[in-house]
Amino acid sequence: MSIVNLKEPEVVIREIRLGSITGFEGTAGELVQCSRAGKLKDNIRSFSQCMGCSSGNALCQLAMIQDAAIINHAPAGCAGDFFVFNFVYRVGQMERKLPAVNGRYFSTNIEERDTIFGAVQKLESTIREVYERLHPNAIFITTSCASGIIGDDVEGVANDLCNELGIPVVACFCEGFKSRIWTTGFDSAYHSIVRKIVKPPEKKTNKVNIINFWGSHVFDTLLNRLGYEAEYIVPFSTVAQLERISEAAATIQICPTLGTYIGAALEQVYGVPEIKSPPAYGIAGTDIWMRELGKVLDREAEIEEIIKEEHIRVIPQIEEYRKQLKGKTAYLTAGAAHGHSLIALLRELGLEVQGAAIFHHDPIYDNGDTASDALAHDVKTYGDIANYNVCNKQAYELVNILNKVKPDIMIARHGGMTLWGAKLGVPTLLIGDEQFSFGYQGILNYAERILETLDNKEFVTNLAKHSSMPYTKWWLAQNPFAFLGGDTSVEFY
Amino acid sequence: MSNFIEQPRYSCALGAQQTVVAIKRAVPIVHAGPGCSGKISSLIGQGEGYAGGNTIPCTNASETEIVYGGEQRLKSIIEGSFKVIDADLYVVLTGCTSDIVGDDIGRVASEFQEAGKPIVYAETGGFKSNNYVSHEVVVNAIIDQYSDKYAAKGAKTKGLVNVFSAIPYQDPYWNGNLEEIKRILEGIGLKVNILFGHHSGGVEEWKTVPAAEFNIVASAWAGLGIAVHLEEKYGTPFLHFPYLPIGGTETTKFLRQVADFGKLDKTTAEAFIKKEEERFYAQIERTADFMLEFRYGIPRRFYTLLDASYAIGFSKFLLNELGIIPAKQFITDDTPESFREAVSKYFTNISEFRSAEVSFSIDGGAIQEEIRRDNHKNRALILGSSWERDIAKDIGADLLIISPPVSYRLVLSCGYAGYNGGLRAIEDIYDRVLDTYR
Numbered sequence: 001m002s003i004v005n006l007k008e009p010e011v012v013i014r015e016i017r018l019g020s021i022t023g024f025e026g027t028a029g030e031l032v033q034c035s036r037a038g039k040l041k042d043n044i045r046s047f048s049q050c051m052g053c054s055s056g057n058a059l060c061q062l063a064m065i066q067d068a069a070i071i072n073h074a075p076a077g078c079a080g081d082f083f084v085f086n087f088v089y090r091v092g093q094m095e096r097k098l099p100a101v102n103g104r105y106f107s108t109n110i111e112e113r114d115t116i117f118g119a120v121q122k123l124e125s126t127i128r129e130v131y132e133r134l135h136p137n138a139i140f141i142t143t144s145c146a147s148g149i150i151g152d153d154v155e156g157v158a159n160d161l162c163n164e165l166g167i168p169v170v171a172c173f174c175e176g177f178k179s180r181i182w183t184t185g186f187d188s189a190y191h192s193i194v195r196k197i198v199k200p201p202e203k204k205t206n207k208v209n210i211i212n213f214w215g216s217h218v219f220d221t222l223l224n225r226l227g228y229e230a231e232y233i234v235p236f237s238t239v240a241q242l243e244r245i246s247e248a249a250a251t252i253q254i255c256p257t258l259g260t261y262i263g264a265a266l267e268q269v270y271g272v273p274e275i276k277s278p279p280a281y282g283i284a285g286t287d288i289w290m291r292e293l294g295k296v297l298d299r300e301a302e303i304e305e306i307i308k309e310e311h312i313r314v315i316p317q318i319e320e321y322r323k324q325l326k327g328k329t330a331y332l333t334a335g336a337a338h339g340h341s342l343i344a345l346l347r348e349l350g351l352e353v354q355g356a357a358i359f360h361h362d363p364i365y366d367n368g369d370t371a372s373d374a375l376a377h378d379v380k381t382y383g384d385i386a387n388y389n390v391c392n393k394q395a396y397e398l399v400n401i402l403n404k405v406k407p408d409i410m411i412a413r414h415g416g417m418t419l420w421g422a423k424l425g426v427p428t429l430l431i432g433d434e435q436f437s438f439g440y441q442g443i444l445n446y447a448e449r450i451l452e453t454l455d456n457k458e459f460v461t462n463l464a465k466h467s468s469m470p471y472t473k474w475w476l477a478q479n480p481f482a483f484l485g486g487d488t489s490v491e492f493y
Numbered sequence: 494m495s496n497f498i499e500q501p502r503y504s505c506a507l508g509a510q511q512t513v514v515a516i517k518r519a520v521p522i523v524h525a526g527p528g529c530s531g532k533i534s535s536l537i538g539q540g541e542g543y544a545g546g547n548t549i550p551c552t553n554a555s556e557t558e559i560v561y562g563g564e565q566r567l568k569s570i571i572e573g574s575f576k577v578i579d580a581d582l583y584v585v586l587t588g589c590t591s592d593i594v595g596d597d598i599g600r601v602a603s604e605f606q607e608a609g610k611p612i613v614y615a616e617t618g619g620f621k622s623n624n625y626v627s628h629e630v631v632v633n634a635i636i637d638q639y640s641d642k643y644a645a646k647g648a649k650t651k652g653l654v655n656v657f658s659a660i661p662y663q664d665p666y667w668n669g670n671l672e673e674i675k676r677i678l679e680g681i682g683l684k685v686n687i688l689f690g691h692h693s694g695g696v697e698e699w700k701t702v703p704a705a706e707f708n709i710v711a712s713a714w715a716g717l718g719i720a721v722h723l724e725e726k727y728g729t730p731f732l733h734f735p736y737l738p739i740g741g742t743e744t745t746k747f748l749r750q751v752a753d754f755g756k757l758d759k760t761t762a763e764a765f766i767k768k769e770e771e772r773f774y775a776q777i778e779r780t781a782d783f784m785l786e787f788r789y790g791i792p793r794r795f796y797t798l799l800d801a802s803y804a805i806g807f808s809k810f811l812l813n814e815l816g817i818i819p820a821k822q823f824i825t826d827d828t829p830e831s832f833r834e835a836v837s838k839y840f841t842n843i844s845e846f847r848s849a850e851v852s853f854s855i856d857g858g859a860i861q862e863e864i865r866r867d868n869h870k871n872r873a874l875i876l877g878s879s880w881e882r883d884i885a886k887d888i889g890a891d892l893l894i895i896s897p898p899v900s901y902r903l904v905l906s907c908g909y910a911g912y913n914g915g916l917r918a919i920e921d922i923y924d925r926v927l928d929t930y931r
Contacts, residue, residue: 046569046570046572046573047550047569047570047572047573047574047576047577048550048551048552048553048570048573049547049548049549049550049551050523050527050528050529050530050531050547050549050550050551050553051527051528051531051551051553052527052528052531053526053527053528053529053531054528055528056528056531056532071497074619075505075506075589075619075620076498076501076503076504076505076619076623077504077505077506077507077508077529077532077533077619077624078505078528078529078532078619079498079501079532079536080501080504080508080532080533080534080535080536080537081531081532081535081536082500082501082536083535083536083879083880083898083900084535086880087879087900090882100882100883100886101883102500102880102882102883104499104858105499105500106497106498106499106858107497107498107501108497109496109497109498109855110620111620112620112621112622114620115589115593115620122496122497126497129497130497133858133859144589145525145526145554145588145589145590146589146593146619146620149559149589149590149593149594150593175526176526176527176528176529177526177527177554177555177556177558177559177590178555178556179555180527180553180555182527182528393547395547395548396548396577416531416541416546416547417547419541468543469579470520470543470544470548470578470579470580471577471578471579472576472577472578472579473579474576475576475577483573483577
């Protein structure tokens with residue numbers, strides 16, 4: 001178990017804190033076994049394509065706090081993702097019937113002279129002007145490679161301005177070069193929230209924290225029936241709401257990769273119990289998750305009743321879908337651990353999972369409890385998965401594999417990957433909303449979308465006919481993992 | 494001193510990766526932190542293109558490369574790129590990490606150049622400039638390290654011109670704009686190196702850059718440095734047309750200047766201009782009654798929040814061809830000091846009868862506050878970016894998105910330059926106006 005230390009301004013990166021890796025080739029079972037035995041060793045690629053970085057993932061959680069402003073202490077280009085999250089924020093405002101506003105995001109615009117003389121003053125004056133302009137209830141400062149390497153004392157500035165302005169001014173350290181695992185950015189954002197926003201509990205409430213992105217509110221019905229209330233965090237929260245998440249009755253993760261740090265932090269620091277189980281995807285997973293929830297919320301009898309009702313309702317429908325999907329093959333590319341959840345779903349529906357390219361692997365989460373290991377759950381419940389590849393968004397490996405595997409359907413859970421299925425004529429499905437497939441009803445939702453996608457062959461068939469391929473014929477004939485690991489560095493030709 | 498940016502509309506120096514992506518069958522090799530390339534693609538890169546977006550090779554610089562230097566890693570990624578990516582030109586670009594720690598990428602890349610590989614390098618650490626400026630840096634690097642190898646001493650091809658205008662992807666409509674500029678220049682008898690996009694000849698075209706008889710810059714300031722460089726290097730003269738020509742009047746003015754400058758055959762040029770003007774004004778005439786009569790309100794004044802080239806081009810077009818009066822104009826491209834006076838002058842003399850107020854600002858939040866404080870008695874048109882959705886709604890204005898981020902539009906071959914672009918602009922503006930009625 002990792003120890004949450006709120007005295008430190010920076011969260012320890014996942015590679016060190018959890019032993020997480022970004023390169024592996026083998027079976028899922030082998031990966032789980034290595035993880036347990038502490039034998040996991042990262043492999044570095046001698047050729048790689050652009051990935052994501054922590055600063056984007058940190059912003060993703062901070063950008064939609066309704067009454068906070070964000071200052072990216074960086075050159076202008078690092079702010080390239082501002083509108084990506086603003087777009088998401090604004091769509092979410094429509095869904096939640098909130099008034100239309102732009103997110104208030106600022107770049108300090110670090111320039112050449114700042115890399116010589118430092119950009120601390122620039123940061124200070126930006127914070128003051130942003131405060132004057134907006135009077136936000138909190139200001140978060142996200143750092144960058146440039147601010148990190150030139151050694152600006154961002155924590156010092158944040159503390160000074162916090163005293164001066166009388167609102168939380170919070171440094172969030174998320175320099176891209178520090179970690180190969182961009183989900184470290186989630187931890188950075190959560191660390192800054194738990195450190196500087198969340199207050200010690202004054203009472204206990206009947207709220208249950210749901211650590212999520214900006215998905216649909218699928219937990220309301222269930223929790224209300226149990227006498228609890230869902231508190232979806234962090235996007236679309238207010239600063240005042242976040243101050244009180246220490247008072248919740250429990251914390252639910254929609255994906256332990258997303259919420260591992262804040263779940264553990266709230267439990268360690270404020271005693272808010274985290275639901276420790278694989279997330280509720282597939283029948284078996286949902287059963288386990290429901291029972292754990294019942295135990296933590298002291299509603300075991302009610303939960304058994306719901307499980308019974310839901311089985312009666314969904315299992316016959318799932319049987320129907322299984323008949324239709326029999327013999328179909330799938331290949332998956334996604335982040336951990338949502339990818340693990342999708343494997344459970346696909347197998348629950350009887351598809352053959354020919355392999356998976358999952359962006360990284362956390363051998364254990366911050367709670368130190370193997371009960372949260374969704375991949376171990378997959379292997380135990382549905383059997384091993386061959387061709388399980390840990391691959392941090394390396395499209396060239398994916399294209400190589402798809403070209404050989406040619407599945408009936410490709411499932412992607414990250415932008416930028418679907419194209420390669422489609423260009424090869426493989427029907428490809430990307431579902432953005434993690435909650436769409438959650439729980440018992442989620443299995444049915446998911447099955448329907450898979451059938452729709454399998455049925456829709458016209459577009460991909462036509463696209464494949466007219467597509468170009470930026471990869472060499474040589475490469476497509478190689479072992480997909482030729483560049484993974486130290487001993488395969490290919491000679492120059 | 495702070496010069497912070499709210500609502501960014503352009504990228505950093507590394508943003509010029511999109512300049513490379515826009516060259517047919519060229520690929521950038523990015524030597525930078527892991528997130529840089531993707532962030533650039535998300536602001537100025539709708540669609541992957543051939544080998545952009547997630548295909549872009551990258552060293553994904555980590556702590557190791559910061560502490561021990563990243564030259565070894567870069568070498569390995571370049572080797573892999575030649576093996577894995579099927580391209581005609583590879584352009585190594587650096588990010589902040591490499592430029593701060595001082596990797597000697599020239600040394601790494603020149604090894605491959607000496608081995609005869611089509612590879613070019615440029616230092617584009619994000620903090621060094623924005624992508625308007627680094628577009629010049631990267632194009633000049635390609636000229637010096639690639640095109641130059643194919644330069645026949647002093648030999649010029651009669652009638653061949655290089656065009657430097659729309660900056661790929663920073664101008665979301667670059668593809669359509671360049672296509673039209675090429676079309677009209679060919680119309681008056683030139684052979685055109687347009688250099689970017691589907692209508693270019695790829696690297697073969699870049700090889701003939703030194704052989705051009707003259708160069709044309711159709712841009713306020715960005716790109717001028719390339720023409721100056723080519724003049725110094727190959728003695729190629731250049732014509733500077735200081736904005737994007739949009740619509741009948743300005744496009745004709747542009748073509749006549751080019752014809753004069755290049756001493757082209759007047760009859761050919763004038764015949765083409767006549768035909769194009771007839772076509773253009775036939776459409777305007779056809780819709781003039783709509784513009785004069787529509788009783789429910791169409792925009793009567795306009796704001797621009799655009800780069801200098803677009804702002805001048807659209808201001809002249811909207812005023813002179815559509816009769817929409819300029820309100821305050823905001824130039825958002827961080828125009829270098831040395832060009833500001835010249836840019837301002839175009840607004841002072843926006844038409845025979847009128848001048849327009851202009852200011853330079855990279856702070857979208859402050860610009861929007863200023864617009865909000867204006868008196869909004871009559872309907873306005875805003876030419877800006879996706880950041881302007883709310884301000885447009887709040888003041889009852891119509892919004893045409895021209896600048897990044899363009900998230901509310903899907904851009905394929907649409908362009909606003911030239912005669913065709915002028916007509917397209919009219920359709921798009923009034924499409925938005927009419928769409929507001931139930």
